Amino acid sequence: MSNVFISHASKDKPFVLRLAVGLLARGIPVWLDTWSMTLGDSLLDAIYDGLERSSLVLVVVSEAAIRSGWVNRELNAALAREEQTGRRFVIPIRIDDAAVPLKVADRLYGNFAGRGFSEALEDLARVLVSKGAADMAILPEREVLPLRFTRPVDLDAAVLQASWKHMRRRHPDLVLSPDQIALVEDDEDYGSLRRSLHRRIDEITQDPDYTPDLERHLKEMNDLAARLEVVLRVGVAELLNRGKEIDAVLWFAKIIRARALYRLWTTRMVAGGLGQDWKIAGLHDRTDARDFFGIDELDLVDLWRDQDRTGSFILWMPRRDIADLYRYGTPQRYYDVCPTMMSEHLYVYPQMLAEHLCYPLKTREPVWDLSEAIIGLH
Structure with a gap:
């Protein structure tokens, strides 16, 4: 059961995070101490455990890494394990002008120094895939899903979708824990x-x-x-x-x-x-909702489960999607007036879950099966 272990100096963390996200999106599972440790854990034990469980070790070579006793210790441990197993699995990754350590100077290395990141990542991923990195047998609980915000409030959808797809490919019945989200x-x-x-x-x-x-x-x-x-x-x-x-x-x-x-x-x-x-993310009035969702005509609706209006959620919905509520004048079953899935994924589930988690009420649970939902004008 294994990941790709990335040995690095703490000063190189921004590069390493970017590298890890890029590899995860390409279906290559990665272990980072940042994502796997909690307060009270032994750093040395965690690192050696990561090395022990990993089939491939990437050593990020930089001026900071050369000065880092931790990286040198990790490299020695990995090379000793190579000696024990009779298999080479340590791959240097050069990111600046620092010379590759003599211990691994005879090996081909991933070269990010003076190159575009995407091009270098593509070359590295190709090598890792050829070594079986995309087909590693990894324990479900060691999977990591990256949430990468490239702009203030916008997730990188491509990274999220690709990483989740690969996790589900390896573990079709995976139940993701919040602790596995980085x-x-x-x-x-x-x-x-x-x-x-x-x-x-x-x-x-x-x-x-x-x-x-x-x-x-x-x-x-x-x-x-x-x-x-x-x-x-x-x-x-x-x-x-x-x-x-x-x-x-x-x-x-x-x-x-x-x-x-x-x-x-x-x-x-x-x-x-x-x-x-x-x-505007508070969605307190129509102007806020209009600016947040980028749509001009929105109205408030109540959504609740059959016979349980006391547990209702107050949501903003596009007027075009709830026109039948005005025509009928009374609450209706959700799918009778909102037959498309677009509204539920862009408006209903995000708002309902946000309100449930931010303002939990004992009388109110999200209505995950909208065939059970009633919707009415607020």
Whole structure:
């Protein structure tokens, strides 16, 4: 049972995350300590476990890696295992002008130095596939699904869809755990806001604008951002496990991420900026909903399960899709007035799950089987 293990220096983490996401999207399972460790775990044990369980080891060679005792230790452990098994499985990956270590200097290596990333990745993936990397027998619980935000609130749909397809190919009955979902930050805005908030909390006693209310607000927003990251993982796992379309995942993620961005923006005390724009993700009025979904005519509806209107969800829907509600004047079965799947994946499931996870009520559960749903004008 194995993955591809990536040995690297911590300073090379941005490159390694990009590499790992690219390999996962090509059906090559990857192990990273960042994705697999929790507080209290032994770093050394986790790394050696990763090496032991991996059939291929990529060693990222850089100036930082050459100076890193960890990378040298991992390389020695991998080469010792090669000696034991009689099989070569260590592949150097060169990313800058650093010389490849003499221990592996005689090997062909992946060369990302001075080349376009996509071209180099394609060459590396071809080599790994030829070595059987795409057909590795990997334990279901060691699968990782990357959520990569390339823009402030937009997931990389191609990476998500390809990675999920390969995971299901290996494990058709896989039930994805939220812990198997990795948030990969390519968008600098969100990461910058999170780091800025942490610094401000750490230095709050020196803040010239300090008040107890400000300190409480900063800490509440930090806690909320962390909770929304959990909500994001839980919701994506729920939608995928239930077989919902990728569009439902993308719009759910957009709602949750945008809410987090807006809350983080409120901690910056600036007059404008990207975070302020995403106040609309609260979907509090028609103008917000129109701007968020990019459609002019939207109306509020109630959606609930048969005989249980007390557990209803209030959702925005395109007026064109609920025209029959105006014609009948009374609530109707969902599929009698909304026969297409587009509305449920772009509007119903994303909003319903977001409200369920952000504002849980004991009397309300998502209506996953819309053949049981009743819909009426709010």
